[in-house]
Amino acid sequence: xxxxxxxxxxxxxxxxxxxxxxxxxWRGSAAIxxxxxxxxxxxxxxxxxxxxxNNSTKSRASYVHKVxxxxxxxxxxxxxxxxxxxxxxxxxxxxxxxRVYVVGERGLCEELRAVGLETLGEEDGRIPFEASRFREExxxxxxxxxxxxxxxxxxxxxxxxxxxxxxxRGPGVVFVATNKDVTFPGKDDLVLPGAGSVVxxxxxxxxxxxxxxxxxxxxDMLDLADEAMTLDRSRTLMVGxxxxxxxxxxxxxxxxxxxxxxxxxxRAVAEALPKDEAPDHVxxxxxxxxPLLA
Amino acid sequence: xxxxxxxxxxxxxxxxxxxxxxxxxWRGSAAIxxxxxxxxxxxxxxxxxxxxxNNSTKSRASYVHKVxxxxxxxxxxxxxxxxxxxxxxxxxxxxxxxRVYVVGERGLCEELRAVGLETLGEEDGRIPFEASRFREExxxxxxxxxxxxxxxxxxxxxxxxxxxxxxxRGPGVVFVATNKDVTFPGKDDLVLPGAGSVVxxxxxxxxxxxxxxxxxxxxDMLDLADEAMTLDRSRTLMVGxxxxxxxxxxxxxxxxxxxxxxxxxxRAVAEALPKDEAPDHVxxxxxxxxPLLA
Numbered sequence: 001x002x003x004x005x006x007x008x009x010x011x012x013x014x015x016x017x018x019x020x021x022x023x024x025x026w027r028g029s030a031a032i033x034x035x036x037x038x039x040x041x042x043x044x045x046x047x048x049x050x051x052x053x054n055n056s057t058k059s060r061a062s063y064v065h066k067v068x069x070x071x072x073x074x075x076x077x078x079x080x081x082x083x084x085x086x087x088x089x090x091x092x093x094x095x096x097x098x099r100v101y102v103v104g105e106r107g108l109c110e111e112l113r114a115v116g117l118e119t120l121g122e123e124d125g126r127i128p129f130e131a132s133r134f135r136e137e138x139x140x141x142x143x144x145x146x147x148x149x150x151x152x153x154x155x156x157x158x159x160x161x162x163x164x165x166x167x168x169r170g171p172g173v174v175f176v177a178t179n180k181d182v183t184f185p186g187k188d189d190l191v192l193p194g195a196g197s198v199v200x201x202x203x204x205x206x207x208x209x210x211x212x213x214x215x216x217x218x219x220d221m222l223d224l225a226d227e228a229m230t231l232d233r234s235r236t237l238m239v240g241x242x243x244x245x246x247x248x249x250x251x252x253x254x255x256x257x258x259x260x261x262x263x264x265x266x267r268a269v270a271e272a273l274p275k276d277e278a279p280d281h282v283x284x285x286x287x288x289x290x291p292l293l294a
Numbered sequence: 295x296x297x298x299x300x301x302x303x304x305x306x307x308x309x310x311x312x313x314x315x316x317x318x319x320w321r322g323s324a325a326i327x328x329x330x331x332x333x334x335x336x337x338x339x340x341x342x343x344x345x346x347x348n349n350s351t352k353s354r355a356s357y358v359h360k361v362x363x364x365x366x367x368x369x370x371x372x373x374x375x376x377x378x379x380x381x382x383x384x385x386x387x388x389x390x391x392x393r394v395y396v397v398g399e400r401g402l403c404e405e406l407r408a409v410g411l412e413t414l415g416e417e418d419g420r421i422p423f424e425a426s427r428f429r430e431e432x433x434x435x436x437x438x439x440x441x442x443x444x445x446x447x448x449x450x451x452x453x454x455x456x457x458x459x460x461x462x463r464g465p466g467v468v469f470v471a472t473n474k475d476v477t478f479p480g481k482d483d484l485v486l487p488g489a490g491s492v493v494x495x496x497x498x499x500x501x502x503x504x505x506x507x508x509x510x511x512x513x514d515m516l517d518l519a520d521e522a523m524t525l526d527r528s529r530t531l532m533v534g535x536x537x538x539x540x541x542x543x544x545x546x547x548x549x550x551x552x553x554x555x556x557x558x559x560x561r562a563v564a565e566a567l568p569k570d571e572a573p574d575h576v577x578x579x580x581x582x583x584x585p586l587l588a
Contacts (some may be wrong), residue, residue, distance in 0.1 A: 026432075036388055074506060136322075136481055138480060138484060138486065141482070152451070153451040155449075155450070155451050155454075156449070156450065157446070157447040157448070157449050157487065160449075160487050160491065161480075161487050163488050164477075164485075164491070165484060165485065182498045182499060183458075183501065186432060186455075189555040190432060190434070190459060191387065191453050191458075191459065191462065192432065192455050192499075193384075193451065193455050193458055193495070193498070193499035196498055197454065197458070197495050197496075197498040198338065198495065199412050199498075200495050200497070200498035201491050201492065201495035202491075203494070204476045204487070204490055204491040204495075205476060205477060205486075205487035205488070205491035205495035207476060207477065228322070238465070240455035246343055269532060
C-alpha cells in the first residue's frame with residue numbers, strides 16, 4: 001500500500017509505459033472508461049507509450065487501426081508489440097524460409113508474409129467437410145517447414161489434423177505457438193477460448209509440444225522492443241490485467257509492474273499473492289493513473 | 295513366445311472374445327484381410343464375439359450396420375460396447391436429466407437421446423461465424439446440466455466456447471469425455487486427431503478437467519458387459535491394437551489380452567515392454583487366430 005505522493009514519485013521515474021490491451025484499454029470492442037485520456041496524459045507527461053499484446057489475430061498495422069478506432073488515439077506501428085509480429089521475427093531469426101502452415105487468423109498470416117514466408121491454411125476452416133469421408137479428405141501439403149498456431153475462430157478439424165500431421169514429422173518442422181493464453185474476456189462475463197486452447201488441441205493431436213511460445217510471459221517481445229528502441233528497463237512500467245502473462249512478463253524482464261483490475265484478475269486474488277509474484281502496484285483501472293500524473 | 299500348440303490350448307480356454315474395431319477389424323472403411331473369417335471361425339468354435347470401441351461417433355445401432363457393411367458379418371446391438379453408449383449409461387447412473395451440450399457427432403447424440411436426455415450443439419459447427427463479431431456471437435444456452443465431449447469432425451470455435459463456458463460453471467454441470475484417444479489411424483499412414491485432442495481444447499478453455507472418461511482403459515464398458523451378459527473374466531480375451539487403451543483395459547479388468555500389429559503399435563514397441571505392461575500374446579493380425587482354432 002502506497003500513498004498517492006509515493007505513487008506520483010514512482011511514476012515520475014518511469015519513461016516508458018508498456019500497456020497490455022485487452023482487459024486494460026478495452027474489452028473486445030468496448031473501450032475501458034478513461035483509457036484514452038490516460039494514454040494522452042502519459043504522452044503529455046513525456047512518457048513513451050507502447051502497446052504489448054498477446055492477441056495473435058492482428059498485425060501491427062491492424063493494431064494501429066484498432067487503437068485509433070476503439071480509443072480515438074493515434075499509434076504508430078513501432079509502438080505495437082504483438083505476438084503475430086514476434087512469431088514472424090522468431091521464424092526469421094531461426095532461418096526458416098518457405099511454406100508455413102498456419103492455424104490462425106489473417107493478421108498472423110500478414111506478419112508471416114511480411115518476412116517473406118508463404119502461408120497455408122487460411123481457407124482450411126471454410127472448406128465444407130464430408131464427415132463420413134473425412135479420413136480421405138485430409139490432404140497434407142508438401143514442403144512445409146513450420147507450423148504456427150494462434151487464436152483462430154475458424155479452427156476446424158481439418159486445420160488441426162493437417163497441422164498435427166506436419167508437426168508430427170519432427171524437429172525438421174518448426175512448431176510454434178503465438179501465445180498460450182487459454183482464455184480471454186468476451187462480452188459481459190463471458191470468457192472465451194484463447195490461443196492456448198487451440199494450441200492444446202494441436203499439441204495433443206501432434207503428440208508434440210511446441211518448440212517456442214512467443215507471447216508474454218516469454219521475453220521475445222521485450223527483446224524486440226530492445227532492438228527497436230532504447231529501453232531502460234528499470235524506468236519501464238508494464239501494465240496488465242493478468243498475473244501469469246503481463247505481470248510475469250514484466251517481472252522476468254526487470255520492469256516495474258502495475259496490475260489493473262479491469263480484466264481477469266480480482267483484487268482478492270491480487271492481494272493474496274506472495275511477494276515474489278505480486279505486482280509493484282495495483283490500480284482499479286488504467287484511468288486511475290491520471291491523478292498521479294498531475 | 296509360445297508354440298502354436300500352447301496358443302491353441304490357451305485359446306480353447308476362452309469363451310468370450312472382445313474385439314477392438316479400428317486397427318483390428320478395419321482401418322477406416324477398409325476391412326483388414328481375414329478379419330471377417332476370424333469372426334466367423336470364432337463363432338463357429340462356440341465363442342461369443344463382442345465389439346468394443348472407443349469411437350464415440352456412432353451409436354450401437356450404427357455399429358451393427360458398420361460391422362455388416364465393412365465385414366459382411368452380422369452383429370446384434372447387444373454385442374456392441376461403444377463409448378457413446380457408455381457415456382449415456384454413465385449420465386443415467388449419475389441421475390442426470392435434462393439438457394446436455396454435446397461436442398460430438400450424431401451417434402453420440404442418438405445414444406444420449408435414447409436415455410431421455412435432450413441434446414444441444416449439433417448445429418453449432420455449421421452456423422456461419424462472423425469472426426470480427428465472434429464475441430457477440432457466442433450464445434450460451436440456459437439450463438444445461440452436462441457437457442459431453444467426444445470426437446467431432448465439425449468441432450468449431452463456437453462449440454468449444456459454449457462447452458467451456460458451461461463446464462466452467464462448476465460441479466453442478468457434469469463434464470465428461472467419451473474417450474481420450476488423442477489420435478487414430480487415417481488412410482495410408484495418416485494419423486488423425488481423436489476425441490482426446492478435442493477434449494484437450496475444451497478442458498484448456500474450461501480450465502477444468504473432465505469428471506470422467508468413459509472409453510478404454512476406463513472400466514465402464516466392461517461393467518456394462520457384466521450387466522448385459524454373464525462374463526467369466528478369466529475366460530475372456532481382449533484383442534486390440536493399442537497398449538494404452540485396449541491392452542490396459544484388458545489387464546485392469548482381469549481379462550486375457552492379445553495385441554495385433556495391424557493398428558498403431560509396432561512389434562518393436564510391443565517387444566520392448568516390461569512384463570507388467572505387456573499383452574499375454576501378440577499376433578501380426580486377427581487373421582492369424584484362424585489356424586489356432588483348427
